[in-house]
Amino acid sequence: MGSGIGVLVGAFLLVLLLLDLPKLGAQQTHPIEVKALKDIRRKLKDPLKNLRSWNRGDPCVSNWTGVFCFNTTANDGNLHVSELHLLNLNLTGSLSPELGKLSDLKILDFMWNKISGSIPKEIGNLKSLELLILNGNLLTGSLPEELGFLPNLNRIQIDQNSISGPLPKSFANLNKTKHFHMNNNSISGQIPSELSRLPSLVHFLLDNNNLSGHLPPEFSELPELLILQLDNNHFDGTIPASYGNMSKLLKMSLRNCSLQGAVPDLSRIPKLGYLDLSWNQLNGSIPSNKLSDEITTIDLSNNNLNGGVPANYSNLPHLQRLSLENNSLSGDIPSTIWQNWTSNGNESLLLDFQNNKLSNISGSVNPPANVSIRLQGNPLCEIANQLNIVQFCRSQTRGEDVPKSPITPEECLIQSCPEDYEYVENSPVPCFCAAPLRVRYRLKSPGFSDFTPYENEFEVYLTSGLEMKLYQLSIASFMWIEGPRLRMELKLFPEFINNGSNKFNDSEILRIRSMFTGWTIPDSEIFGPYELLKFTLLGPYENVLLDFSKSGISKGALAGIVVGAVTIALLLSAVVSMLIMRRSAQKRRTVSRKRQSSRVLLKIDGVKSFTFGQMELATNNFSNSTQIGQGGYGKVYKGILADGTIVAVKRALEGSLQGEKEFLTEIELLSRVHHRNLVALIGYCDEEGEQMLVYEFMPYGTLRDHLSVRSKEAPGFAMRLRIALGSAKGILYLHTEANPPIFHRDIKASNILLDSKFTAKVADFGLSRLAPVPDIEGTVPGHISTVVKGTPGYLDPEYFLTHKLTDKSDVYSLGVVFLELLTGMQPISHGKNIVREVNFAYQSGMIFSVIDGRMGSYPSECVEKFVTLALNCCQDDTDVRPSMADVVRELENIWFMMPESDTGPSDSVDMDPKKVSPPSSTSTTKNPYVSSDVSGSDLVSGVMPTIAPR
Known part of the structure; x- marks a missing residue:
């Protein structure tokens, strides 16, 4: 058998050798470009060895990673590099000035790495360059003037770096550039008015920089501009009235730009679809002329606007959101805004008038079901009963919705x-x-x-x-x-x-x-x-090579070589295949015998094996009256064993999705872990075609039940914090004290159960996986490669995309649970994601507007710190999420901050859930607009910014 496999391996090595024959000839890439590429490589650090192919052969012929060449040789008899794609390879180091030697380069793409240093001015030598893509790195320094002399540049994309200094006036020469994507840097100074000469500019995205000075009125002369996005800068003066003449503009976003003066009349822009002028110091009244019928979003909130709500906001067929909150608007709200709005299918409309001086509603007050109106903080709410608008004057919380599940025929299970x-x-x-x-x-x-x-x-x-x-x-x-x-x-x-x-x-x-x-x-x-x-x-x-050259050996010749080599390999492997098939048949028979005897051999210390009859007796023959839950695995019953012990019995449906593997996994794992914040497995039943798991009974059900809008008594903040701490301690035990450690993989609110003292216990280990173990050299891999399983809304995005499961995947899921505890929202609702919703409120300085109003009073500083921790747990980048030990430590710190609290963070303290609430304190607030900065020391891993309108 061993010699047969050796022959097969040798045959495939022959195939690889033949495939590489074209690469063994003379170097074909221009020598200057070969040297330049080697210099570029020396400036880069490649911890994952993604550029190991750059050490062999010729760049254009030997398929160097990310190097693409023209199909044919140039007049000089050489091949030339046309594209350099090194995106998302975890590269560090710096950009080499030798990039300027790739004279025929059209695309330069280094996005989503960790490259530092400045942008080499030599890139300005690349007269053929069309795409300059450097976003998502750690680049610093200023923008070279030389970049303004690239005659064919279509897109300059340098966003999400730390580039500083002014915008070069030379950029006004970029006559073919359509896309300026420079957001999320530290670019400063005034926007040069010379840029108004750009004939092709379509997108001007410079939000989240340090720009200052006045907005150039000349920008109204840009003939092709579609998007003007300058949020979170520091401009002086007003919004130029000339901006109302931007005939092609689709989106204007100038949020939090320190702008003053009046809102300009933008009614002459025929296709304006999105307008955000919030968080400025705009004053005066709102223009009365009607905006474009294409408008979806109007946000004028958090300004100093006065006067009335214009009736011209009626008859806007695509409107999704009208935000006028936190101004000084007075008079009546015209009900025609929602009466004349027509929904087509799944559209919804949000009208936010909170915290103004509005005193009445003209016309009918009854909006359609998919229109949300927010009126809290207006004088008209003082007569809410008379106007029949009480429901619109309450603190707003989000309702619950079941996440959308794919519609899959039963016979076509994934x-x-x-x-x-x-x-x-x-x-x-x-x-x-x-x-x-x-x-x-x-x-x-x-x-x-x-x-x-x-x-x-x-x-x-x-x-x-x-x-x-x-x-x-x-x-x-x-x-x-x-x-x-x-x-x-x-x-x-x-x-x-x-x-x-x-x-x-x-x-x-x-x-x-x-x-x-x-x-x-x-x-x-x-x-x-x-x-x-x-x-x-x-x-x-996984082994697909995306970086093969567009030049080199012809497809026909290569196909001939491959066919010949494969034919030889197939002939040599025929005998080996027969041997393997024979061995596999023997193995299948062995495995089949093992499966037949698995139930007989399933004996685990500390876990009791029950008969089917005992389970029938305990659950009154599985009567409906004893059923306490149901999920994808099956039904859960409350049972009473012969010795009087009350238990929960999870009975698998025939052909359930969990299957025998998960059944055995949960028994094996739970038999080895014992912690007061993990649900204890008492036993199992595995006979007569039945699979049942028997757990300790948790009388207060799931955490999700208590956060539901249908819950009669919602827990207070102290109880929610205690539940979060208990859950985190249970998962910390799995990550650090279980031997070997365990990744849960399905943490969610419905898998956190509450006992008679409201102690939180993590449950359901059917999807759990053992953490990686050290290899021969003692190195512990950082992840497990596995098929993605879990619950939508709780899944770590990085795990979902890469199939790499780590302890930080559990941290992300627990972070989502924390956000549920804080807001009462579902992870996914109407296509909206809880992480995004809370993050947006956090960045806007409106975090208290999404806190669950049913929680009662709470200490604002503690809530802010809890929110910060939860959002840190839900960071996209796994490296910046806190460890579970950090999570527990921060929750304990928050607990000790609770005012007048005489209870430490120990879960051994008995608490009556109906009596646990934050002690009264002058720092306690229910005002959803309370805002205070969070210092750097408050941040776990230092990831989240302070609460601000950015």
């Missing part, structure tokens, strides 16, 4: 697909399993506030842009992040072709990625500019 393959929901062929490509994608400046009504339109837009069928795209999840920007996790499935493959071939993968990285998918007016964040190759794509 679990029936092979590993790494999934059922394609909308495929024209039933039960088509295929391997998806996973893409993280972001809309950088969308023209709406609510994505749900545009979801179908987006699917059509993206699939047509990618030249794919509509059913090939699945939006696995989406969430709003700071900006606001819309991030999505996408799955792209191969097209179903009769007798064809159920995965993409290499050339199709390369085509799709090239369309994303080359920005060849046309921009959309409503969806705005986009960017690729990650393009992950897993499962059958």
Whole structure:
């Protein structure tokens, strides 16, 4: 057997050798460019060895990672580098000035690495350059003047760095540049008025910088400008009245820019769809002329506006959000705003008039069900009973909704697909399993506030842009992040072709990625500019080589070599295959015998084995009166054992999704772990085709039950904090004290149970995995590679995309639970994600507006720290999330901060849940607009910024 495998390995090595034959010839890339690439490599640090191919052969012929060349040799007889794609490779180091030697380069892409230093001025020598993509690094220094002399540059994308200094006036020479994406840096000074000469500029995104001075009135002369996004800068003066003449503008966002004066008349902009002028010092009345029918979002909140609410906000068919809160508006609210608004399907409308001086509502007060009105803090709420508007004057909390689940025919369960393959929901062929490509994608400046009504339109837009069928795209999840920007996790499935493959071939993968990285998918007016964040190759794509050159040996010649080599390999491996098949048959018979005897051999110390009869007796023959819950695994019953012990019996449905593997996993894991914050397993039943798990009974049910709007008595803040601390301690035990450590993988509010003293206990270990163990050299791997399992809304985005499970995946899920404790919201509601919603309120300085009003009074400082901790746990980057030990430590610190509290953080203290509430204190507040800064010492891992309107 061993010699046969050796022959097979040798045959495949022969194939690889033959495939590499074309690379053994003379160097074909221009020598200057070869030297430049080697110098570029020396300046970079590559901890994951992603650039190991750069040490062999010729760049254009030997498939150096990320190096793409022209198809044919130039007049000098050499190949030339046309594109350099080194995105998302965890590179550090700096950018070499030798980049300027790649004279024919069209695309320079280093995005989403950790490269530091400045941008070399030598890049200004690349006269063919079309795309300069450096976003998502640690670059510093100023922008070189030389970049302003790139005659063919279409896109300069340097956002999310630490670049400082002014915008060079030389950028006014970039006649072909359409996209200025420079947000989230430290660029300072005034915007040069010379930039108004740019004839092709479409997107001007410089939000989150340190720009100052006045807004150039000349920008109204930009002939093609679609998006002007300058939020969170420090301008002087007013918004130029000339901006009302921007004939093509789709979006104007000038939030928190220190602007004064009047709101300009923007009614002459025919397709304006998004207007945000919030958090300035604008004064005077709101212009009375009607805005464009295309408008989706109007945000004039947190200014000094007076006068009335204009009636011209009626008859706006696409309006999703009108925010006028925190001004000095007076008079009546015209009810025509909602009476004349018509919903088409799943649209909703939010009207926020809080904290003004409004005294009445003219006309009917009864809005449609999908219109939300917020009136708290107005004089009219003093006569709320007379006006029949009490419900609009209450502190606003979010209702509950069941997360959307994919509609899958019962006969086409996802679990029936092979590993790494999934059922394609909308495929024209039933039960088509295929391997998806996973893409993280972001809309950088969308023209709406609510994505749900545009979801179908987006699917059509993206699939047509990618030249794919509509059913090939699945939006696995989406969430709003700071900006606001819309991030999505996408799955792209191969097209179903009769007798064809159920995965993409290499050339199709390369085509799709090239369309994303080359920005060849046309921009959309409503969806705005986009960017690729990650393009992950897993499962059958794990070894796909995306970096093969566009030049070199012809496809025909290469195919001939490959066919010959493969033929030899197949002949040599035939005998080996027969041996392997024979051995496999023997192994299957052995495994079958083991499975038949598994139930007999299942004896674990400390866990009792019950008979089916004992379970029938304990649950009164599984009567409905004893049923206390139900999930995907099956039903849960309250039972009483013969010795009087009250238990919970989880009985699997026949053919349930959990299966025998999860059943055995939970028994094996729970038999080894013992902690007061973990639900104890008492026993199991595994006979007569039945699988049951017997746990200690938890009389107060799940945490989710108590956070539900249907709960009669919502717990106070102190109880919620205590539950959070107990849950964290249970998970900390799993991560650090269990031997070996355990990753839970399905932490959620419905898996945190409460006993008779309201002690929180983590439950349901069916999806848990043992943490990695040290290898031969004693090194412990940082993750487990595994199929993604868990619950939508709680899943770590990094785990979802990469299939790499770590202890920080549990931290993310627990962070979502913390946000539930604070807000009472569901993780996913109407397509809105709890992490995004709380983060947005946090960044806007409105965090108390999303705190659960049913919680009663609470100490504001403690709540702020709890929110900060929860959001730190939910950071996208796993490296910046706190460890579970840090989480427990911070929760204990918050507990000790509780005013007049004589109870320490020990869970051994008995508490009556109906009596536990924060002690009264002068620092306790229910005002949703209380705002105080959070110092750097308050931040776990120093990740989250202070509470501010950014």
